[in-house]
Amino acid sequence: MKLPPFDYACPTSVSEVVALLAAHDGEAKPLAGGQSLVPMLAFRVALPSLLVDLRKVAELRHIKITNEGIALGAMVRWREILDDARLRTAHPLLIAAVAHVAHYQIRNRGTVGGSMAHADPAAELPGIAVTCEAKIAVTGKAGARVIAAADFFQGPLTTALQSDEIITEIRLPLWPAKRRFGFQEFARRRGDFAMAAAALFYDEDGGKARNAHIGAIGVADRPLRLKAAEDAINGTSIDEAVIAKAEAAASASVDPADDIHASGAYRKALIGVMVERALRDAAGLKTT
Template sequence: MKPSQFNYVRPTTLDEAIAALAAANGDGKIMAGGQSLMPMMNFRLLSPSLLIDINRIKELDFLEEHEGGLRIGALTRHHTLETSATVNRLFPVLTETMAHVAHLAIRNRGTIGGSITHADPAAELPLMMLLLEARITAVSPRGKRVIEAPDFFVAALTSDVQEDEIVTEITLPALPAGAGSAFEEVARRSGDFALAAVGVVLTVEQGRATHVRIGVMGVGDTPMRLHDAEAVLMGQACDEQTLDAVVAAVRAAVQPDGDLHASGDYRRHLVGVLARRVVKTAWSRAEGQV
């Protein structure tokens, strides 16, 4: 199918883009990589009267170390995140994850700002935002606001970004010293959206977990941090009894729907299997064994 007719502008500054979006009065859409927006327009799920192409706004395209963490411009491509040595040094779990996002051609165009604003429940970057405790900056004629990741993902395909706002940057705070991390997903084919995925960040001191983050996606309308499962692992050793308890807590916390690709029961089973594996891998990495 073809999209409905629309007007197109390609500003070179953020101020011009903000003004164009405001002038569209709710009927404009930002286009970044276009990898989700264009299919939705072609299917006529969206019919904006104005497209504001932000690809020439250089001030949105940056990646820099900041206080041991990262500042990431909204226009940073998936492929840049995947291949950046700085990302790999500071957030190896992000490097590990990015290879699972779609296919190389899509990763060459798709952007972090577009992925998180689109908020697909089975997308990897929204889960990473929760796991890495991201803060997301959005600007509009009303000013600038910073949104914490748990407040950002509202529902399936719905983020907290308002119709006159542009996401400009994502800040990832430094990980705790000595943190181990890991990510795994299951998809039916390489490059497909995941049936389920789990990410973990943890620290270990004297054989016991001292900091635990467990995030999942593909098993609800939004990615989720599983605080009950995190509490089960905190202060414990990584033995089979504890892992069984973590897996049970993970499965108890999710209520996945079934669809053409997998039943809800299968997804719940899967997320437990992945959680066990990912906790073990992150633990080994925290202890320097991998």
């Protein structure tokens, strides 16, 4: 499983990266952490003529926390997110999700931009981005643009990125201090991709839930918001009956395909269970 031949470039600015990608007309690939791309090269399912290494592009490495929200540069590694004490309060849902990303060594290399661009339907960060209505800042030869997470993911390993564009930043909206949240994932083994995962949060107003956001990972060709489950909890005070309704609504909202690891019916039920458990975590209710 030796990698196929390719050329290599290691520019220092986004504009140089974009120029190289544009010059190669879809045959060049940006190399971020390499934790998904290099295995694809090893299996020779990706055969780029040029790899454009982003590791020296300093403008992609920032973690910014402002009163508008959080901005993660595309080359921020999982490890840096987990090590940043500010993020534990600035975005605890992000931290809860990133804790499930792959393994120790992968987290030392893998990047947020790489994960977003790879767009695995079972990956955590794309799910968080969709759940939290993140904005994806990208730059290409036509200039910079911002894409809503819901529009960014278009299918398995397929995004709205043009071949000359790279992700520069993922922007997560401001996280209110008292927001309630939960993240539940079920994988075959620790660090494996999710068979199903639920990311959710809601705010409280007079003891009632509002602004519920419930995201589902691993149960469709891309991460989804589960509107019906959100509707089931908005305006309620979370109790057993509400949780049961949300679980049922979550299951009913998806129609996963069968694959080698599980039947669609299993994943359909599982996402309900993940929503149920994440909601219990959020509401501080014990398992019955």
